Amino acid sequence: MSMVSNQFTGDIPTQLGLVTDLQYLALHYNNDLGGTIPSELGSLTKLSVAFLHENSLTGTIPPELGQAISMEDLALGVNYLTGSIPASFGNFENLLSISLGDNYLTGTIPPALGNLAETLYYFDIYGTGISGTVPESFGLFVNLTRVYFDGTNITGSIEFMCPLYDGQEVYADCASEVICSCCTECY
Numbered sequence: 519m520s521m522v523s524n525q526f527t528g529d530i531p532t533q534l535g536l537v538t539d540l541q542y543l544a545l546h547y548n549n550d551l552g553g554t555i556p557s558e559l560g561s562l563t564k565l566s567v568a569f570l571h572e573n574s575l576t577g578t579i580p581p582e583l584g585q586a587i588s589m590e591d592l593a594l595g596v597n598y599l600t601g602s603i604p605a606s607f608g609n610f611e612n613l614l615s616i617s618l619g620d621n622y623l624t625g626t627i628p629p630a631l632g633n634l635a636e637t638l639y640y641f642d643i644y645g646t647g648i649s650g651t652v653p654e655s656f657g658l659f660v661n662l663t664r665v666y667f668d669g670t671n672i673t674g675s676i677e678f679m680c681p682l683y684d685g686q687e688v689y690a691d692c693a694s695e696v697i698c699s700c701c702t703e704c705y
Contacts, residue, residue, distance in 0.1 A: 527550040527551065527552070528551070528552070528553065529551075529552060529553030529554070529556075530545065530551065530553060530555065530556055530559075530570075530575075531556070532556040532558045533558075534556065534558065534559060534562075535556060535557075535558025535559055535560075535561045535562060536558075537562070538561075538562065538563075538564070539564055540562050540564065540565055541564050541565060541566050541567070541588075542565075542566065542567045543559075543565060543567065543568045543569065543570070544567070544569040545569065545570055545573065546569040546570060546571045546572050546573065546593065550573075550574060551573040551574060551575070552573065552574040552575060552576060553575065553576065553577075554575065554576060554577035554578075554580075555570065555575055555577070555579060555580055555583065555594070555599075556580070557580035557581075557582040557583070558582075559580075559582075559583055559586060560580060560581075560582030560583045560584065560585035560586050561582075561585065561586075562586050563585070563586060563587055563588060564588050565586045565588060565589060566588045566589060566590045566591070566612070567589075567590060567591045568586070568589065568591070568592050568593070568594075569591070569593045570593065570594050570597070571593040571594060571595045571596050571597065571617060572595070572596040572597075573596075573597055574597065574598060575594070575597040575598065575599060576597070576598045576599065576600070577599065577600065577601075578599065578600055578601030578602075579594065579599055579601060579602075579603070579604055579618075579623075580604070581604040581605070581606045582606070583604065583606070583607075584604050584605075584606025584607050584608070584609045584610065585606065585609065586610075587609055587610060587611050588611070588612060589610045589612070589613055590612050590613060590614045590615070591613075591614055591615045592607075592610075592613065592615070592616045592617070593615070593616075593617040594617065594618050594621070595617040595618055595619040595620050595621065595642060595644075596619070596620040596621075597620075597621055598621065598622060599618075599621040599622065599623060600621075600622045600623065600624070601623065601624065601625070602623065602624060602625030602626070602628075603618065603623060603625065603627060603628055603631070603643075603648070604628070605628040605629075605630040605631075606630075607628065607630070607631060607634075608628060608630025608631050608632070608633040608634065609630075609633070610633075610634065610637075611637075612637055613634050613637055613638055614637055614638060614639055614640065615638070615639065615640035615641075616638070616640065616641055616642070617640070617642040618642060618643050618646065619642040619643055619644035619645050619646060619666060619669075620644065620645045620646070621645075621646050622646070622647060623643070623646040623647060623648055624646075624647040624648065624649070625648065625649070625650075626648065626649060626650035626651075627643070627648060627650070627652060627653055627656075627672075628653075629653045629655060631653065631655070631656075632653055632655025632656070632658065634659070635655060635658040635659045635660065636660065636661070637661065638659055638661065638662055639661045639662055639663050639664070640662075640663070640664045641662060641664070641665050641666070642664070642665075642666040643666060643667065643670055644666040644667075644668055644669045644670070644689070645668075645669035645670070646669070646670055647670070647671055648670045648671065648672060649670070649671035649672065649673070650671075650672065650673070650674075651672070651673060651674035651675075652667065652672060652674070652676050652679070654678050656676070656678075656679055657678035657679050657681070657682065658682075659679075659682065660682065662682070662686070663686045663687065664686070664687045664688075665679075665686075665687070665688045665689065665690075666689045667688075667689060667690040667691070667696065668689040668690055668691050668703070668705045669691070669705070670691065671695070672690065672691065672695065672696055673695045673696065674696065674697065675696070675697040675698070676688075676690065676696055676697065676698045676701075677697060677698065677699060677700075679698075679700065680698075680699060680700035686702070687702045688700060688701045688702050689701065689702060689703045689705070690703075690704060690705070691704070691705050692704035692705075
């Protein structure tokens, strides 16, 4: 279902959780689409793409979303989301890309995301309040080619990522907070 750039207002209907065969949900660039992300979307076990970025979504990311185990591409960036990254995101079996940047997220990167080491190639938490250190499991991500830690409160060394990321795009605040000799850009 693609309803991109339609200037929708209101909330995402919870009834979408009843569309059990839904595989593709594109509601991005509807800047007045607000409210919270319905937890009912987690019941969509065939959902592989959820583009909900660049809206006015608020509240926390529902942990139930991690039950949509077929998810391959999850874009929630550029909203007003708060709270933490759900550890349940480690349940995704085929996740390739996750974009959470430009939100008001806090907390740390859940170690459970280490379960995505074989599939994930894109990870974006740019411009959030995520803090703490990067889990060492990120050094095992064999396909990760783009990582955005810049504009966050991440601290410590991410040198353990360097052997796998030679020539890849890694962005971090390494001028003052992160130690990273392999970063593409240091801010």
